[in-house]
Amino acid sequence: MLEVCVEDVAGIEAAIAGSADRIELCAALAVGGLTPPASLIAAAAQAPIPVHLLARPRDGNFTYTAAEAALVASDIRAAAEAGLAGVVIGASRADHRLDAAMLAGWIAVARDRDRPLSLTLHRAFDLCPDPMTELEIAIELGFDRILTSGGAPKAMDGRETLTALVRAAGDRLTILAGSGIDETTLPPILDTGVREVHASCRRPQGMADAQEIAFGFQTGPRLATDPAAVSALAKLLRTQPSA
Template identity: 65%
Template sequence: MRLEVCVEDLAGIDAAIAGGADRIELCSALSVGGLTPAGSLIRAVADVPLPVHLLCRPRAGGFIYTTAEQTLVADDIRTAAEAGLAGAVIGANDPVGHLDTSLLAEWVALARSLAVDRGRPLSLTLHRAFDLCPDLTKALDEAIELGFDRILTSGGTPKAIDGIATLADLHRRAAGRIGILPGSGIDPTTLPAILATGVDEVHASCRRPIAERAGEMTERRFGFVADPNMATDAGAVATLKAMLRAHE
């Protein structure tokens, strides 16, 4: 049973490691579902003792990309490979909401080529652009055909706990051909129901509000600090990981 923790800063990386996470999704701007982080942070995780997957998402909003944005994602995939990261997290929809299979095929081919060049695999996760598709069964088959290793999904609903039936169906239909990675709202209260679907890995932010620091009120007034201010919590990571171990 594996726990992937999404983090957006160095403190989050340290907390994920300390809490016993199995994998990190590296991103920024978790308040909007995550964006591609700065190159400096990507370089900083080169020696992290966990597999790190880079979220390749150039902006907030939906996943229908312009030609220029498509190039940014391709460059992010290249950055992940060249930085020695274990994987990349990508996704795109076409104008009617289905997976943009042509674009995704280009990105997958690039990732596989880069993996050959560097001499080791680059794992590929299809992100929650999947959840916006009108036919998740069709999207599942397309993801398998494209060669993705896993799908990060909340079962087509904003929170995974509300997509339990769909997650169970996706896991059954996947039949080991692709991993189903539930995410969105995973915490100790929702984890048991998520695990009852049969999946063997979950994705969580494990964030908690942090106590206000001296001077933070002024920073918040200027808009430099989010409200509420959240941070990855090692204890929250450890709690989920202990529940996963108990489920094995």
Template identity: 65%
Template structure:
């Protein structure tokens, strides 16, 4: 059966994802911005879970071009993930032309390997959706393989993966079991069957639903822009049921 990774941004999401049967978690903060590095307190809570957790290391929103100070922050996040006992990392970096910054990624991969050796257990490595900005995704995939990444999280170059299924299928075929292609962005119960037809073995989804209406005061002060989105155990379970039925 294909694996379901659920991306979560708060402690309630951790519990809901596990309750619903998620196979793995991506841990982040600020999902509305595409995800940022989560706080240490949330990392500690996630480390106690019975399923693997991968940490998103992204120091700010915006592009994926990082200066030395920002790159050092990601290196510290890699160390924190290893020391907390998390299973893996989600990282990515770009050059000015949108291609992967292989030099910086190589430094982070080497650092992750060293931290894994220190603790006696390797860190799994996922290349995040900086991949989707690459002008030549086939070349970017070869770079990721050469660097030693285990998987690529991608929507195959479109904002929503359901709009790029032919390209996704081509990536899966080109990967040829050398690296895992994990489909993400807009994955839900309606789009999942068609996504699975591309041959992907892993899917990535938030499985969130609106909790309630945003409060007038919160919106006035810009503390909230709309209904709060929360991870739904029922949605996770439904996605898992679809995976079981299709595989």
């Protein structure tokens, strides 16, 4: 299963053209992704593959105020009303442990539907001091999967933890490996036992515009989802032997 994170209409089209299995819909991937605008959500709802909405109200940490938590709940409702397949959420306490109470509130919103949303716990999990303990909390809360790099900035460096998480989760929850996954890193990542992977498949598009940089409209060459990169990763993933 290949999930591709995208931040614009071209990214949606590229993910579909490259035969991705699922889309994570975001804005602002440069800061790890934020909640996308309603117009992009509406466009993504027309996609022929499942779309999961990232509900993250701002950049920075994952310790939210009550007002910010209300925004995430509203985003979850928007995803359901648009007909999307799932949401991607996460919240932490000040010590980086999962904020189980806040997450439970959001999950109640996601599950209180004629068609309950699929639930992914995002990489707030990677900041947890004890991932094996937090795995059990995520399972108790009812998450379907955890997007994780194994507690390292890149999944290649978190393979030992990914292996342990896959074994501990069993068939109770899916471990979705992400961060730095491409054709080179995919085979050793799959050696951990994961069977779902998450990638941006973005490539630089043309030269950076000096005037746009001077005005602060961009910081360098624009990155865009590359359908050829999606296709190459999807093909490589599907040639791997089944678990």
